[in-house]
Amino acid sequence: MEKYSLLKLFKHAHKYHENWQRAWRNPTxxxxxxxxxxxxxxxxxxxxxxxxxxxxxxxxxxxxxxxxxxxxxxxxxxIIRSNYLWDEASQLYEFALKLWEDLSQDLNFNVMFSQRGVLNLGHTLQDMRDIERRVNANRLNGIDGHVLSTAEVQDIVPLMNCSPDSRYPVLGASWQPRGGTARHxxxxxxxxxxxxxxxxxxxxxxxxxxxxxxxxxxxxxxxxxxxxxxxxxxxxxxxxxxxxxxxxxxxxxIESRPLQALVSEPVKPCLDTVVMSNAVHGYISQSDKGDLVIGAGVDAYNGYGQRGSFHVIEHTVQAICELFPAFSRVRMNRQWGGIVDTCPxxxxxxxxxxxxxxxxxxxxxxxxxxxxxxxxxxxxxxxxxxxxxxxxxxxxxxxxxxxxxxxxxxxxxxxx
Ligand SMILES: Cc1cc2nc3c(=O)[nH]c(=O)nc-3n(C[C@H](O)[C@H](O)[C@H](O)COP(=O)(O)OP(=O)(O)OC[C@H]3O[C@@H](n4cnc5c(N)ncnc54)[C@H](O)[C@@H]3O)c2cc1C
CATH class of the missing domain: 3.50.50.60 (FAD/NAD(P)-binding domain)
Known part of the structure; x- marks a missing residue:
């Protein structure tokens, strides 16, 4: 029986997976x-x-x-969010976020936009003051933003180490529920x-x-x-x-610098939001296929090679393990770099x-x-x-x- 179904599957694959139309032309x-x-x-x-x-x-x-x-x-x-501080920037990012909300329909193509929310963690009193100021500015601009306590953060991300004994205790966060991710x-x-x-x-x-x-x-x-x-x-x-x-x-x-990212082996769903922390210096989300998608800061030097330095990877992974000790047992699969243009x-x-x-x-x-x-x-x-x-x-x-x-x-x- 099983043999028969496998054969059918094989035949099906051959019958329907040929003569695909090009998604776009290849013009001269x-x-x-x-x-x-x-x-x-x-x-x-x-x-x-x-x-x-x-x-x-x-x-x-x-x-x-x-x-x-x-x-x-x-x-x-x-990572997609619009919670920037100044009117000019938040207006532009919020305009983009509104377009994201209808983009799959507009393009008739599933861009897998997932509004799973974005947390920006605060680890010091000054972090929390900055977060409050930014969230207040966002709300004045009609952008969704909330200041969360440690307990509320823990509620959203049970796996995160929110213990007061950690090296950089989580004192709270800004939370933008309409933020999230999309399939690049x-x-x-x-x-x-x-x-x-x-x-x-x-x-x-x-x-x-x-x-x-x-x-x-x-x-x-x-x-x-x-x-x-x-x-x-x-x-x-x-x-x-x-x-x-x-x-x-x-x-x-403009300065051009390498920025790296890395993904783990796929693991069962364990993180259904985006977590960013400036203090421990890392950000993380889980892709739909289960990889942990991790990034941090730019390399300190200018360059055009699409790769980055090893010590940045080490620092990034340390930051993530600081927040999620359980992830120390997850194996990393791939790492890569891109070149970003940064303005002053x-x-x-x-x-x-x-x-x-x-x-x-x-x-x-x-x-x-x-x-x-x-x-x-x-x-x-x-x-x-x-x-x-x-x-x-x-x-x-x-x-x-x-x-x-x-x-x-x-x-x-x-x-x-
Ligand atoms: C590791 C990493 C993580 C990031 N994470 C995030 C994130 O979480 N959220 C977020 O909002 N942003 C993130 N960014 C930034 C984001 O990726 C970029 O700002 C954005 O993708 C830029 O899009 P783009 O279309 O302008 O650039 P690109 O996608 O780089 O397109 C520019 C294109 O120009 C082409 N090109 C260059 N020179 C020439 C030439 N002479 N002739 C013809 N073609 C040329 C290149 O081949 C390239 O395809 C991240 C970037 C990196 C590298």
Whole structure:
């Protein structure tokens, strides 16, 4: 009987798992586009999707040096929340969170958005004061936020060591119930499928090596597959933005640094929320397939290698074991790194530049995955109308000369 079913299963697999349609086309680049987006990560693909969907601009190419979503989009720990301190930042992240809430329906693709809540732990009196200030600011901005006591935290995460005898006792936390996680590559694929269906050309394995200008105006990009003409060029190349800017003779106030993550072997469901701690310096959630997904801070040096230093892994794992002694017996499966762009104020740049027709969306640092839909939406609007979207105004590159910085180091917290 069992043999018969296995045979049936085998036949079924062969019968139905062939001739799959491509999820998107593999087009040859046209000579000229209205907009060329450099970088096929979540932000670039979302920008293309909203350019086509909201603004009707479909003569668009996304040029990606590797494969779609293979940069930080594929490498991040997928934490989504909007509980930033300052009005400008929290407004943008909250806008993104609202888009997340309907994204699977909008894209007709399950991005596995899971609102399992995010806890930011406080371990000192000053931590708790900062948490109270941030939660109060969030509530004034209509963002869900609660200050929890130790007992309430323990109730949500029974496995966590909340003992007063621990080295960094948990005194409480901020809690954003609408925060959570999403499936990173599904987000890239959903936007890619949506953009392709609206006519956008997705051009993979093609590196942009130069930005061609004439009379101070962008005219196209040099690529490893030849020149592609463009009326506008929008750079969304997290980790490589400084390199891109240099191609146009610009300098960005950005540093590129490795950020690592690691996952354990899959274990039974034991953690149904996201836990972040700035003091012990680590964050953790459990993926739907059971892995513990763990991250911490950037490496201290600048670089472009997509890997990180060993001592950071050690420090991260120590932090997690401090909070969850039971996890000391779990084996780690994989570790990797991505390159993040960090700005001096831990906030992004979404901006026009001094070169006509050239735009940058970068500097999301260690926390841009959560912003993907909002970032794509406001950047598409900025590019389409050649002026900052109202929500992008504060993230103009000029703030580094005017001094109007939006310092989110406190809320970006753990990783910067
Ligand atoms: C380990 C780690 C953990 C993180 N955890 C979180 C988290 O929990 N929550 C959160 O919100 N954020 C997190 N982040 C940050 C987040 O991943 C990024 O901010 C976000 O994914 C950036 O998206 P993107 O589309 O701009 O970048 P990417 O996905 O990196 O896309 C940029 C693309 O540009 C391409 N590119 C670069 N140069 C060129 C060129 N010359 N020509 C053509 N293509 C080019 C790259 O190949 C890449 O695919 C984390 C990042 C890392 C590395």
């Amino acid at each position: 680049p046209k000579k000229v586009y209205d907009v060329v987006i450099v970088g096929g990560g979540g932000h670039g693909l979302a920008t293309a999707y909203y350019l086509a969907k909201v603004h009707g601009i479909t003569n668009v190419a996304v040029v990606e040096k590797g494969y779609l979503g293979g940069g930080n989009t594929a490498r991040n720990t997928t 590559d599904a987000v890239a694929w959903g936007y890619a499928r949506g953009a392709d269906a609206l006519g956008v050309d997705l051009i993979q394995e093609t590196e942009v090596t130069g930005i061609r200008r004439s009379n101070g105006e962008v005219v196209g990009v040099e690529t490893t597959k030849g020149f592609i003409g463009a009326r506008k060029v929008a750079c969304v190349t997290a980790g490589n933005s400084g390199v891109m800017a240099a191609m146009a003779g610009l300098r960005l106030p 104020d831990a906030c992004p740049i979404v901006s026009k530049t001094s070169v006509k027709g050239l735009y940058f969306n970068c500097g999301w640092g260690t926390g841009g995955f959560k912003a993907t839909p909002g970032s794509g939406y406001v950047f598409a609007d900025t590019v389409a109308n050649d002026r900052p979207h109202p929500m992008a105004e504060a993230f103009n590159i000029d703030r580094f000369s005017s001094g109007a910085l939006i310092d989110e180091h406190g809320a970006a917290g753990v990783a910067h």
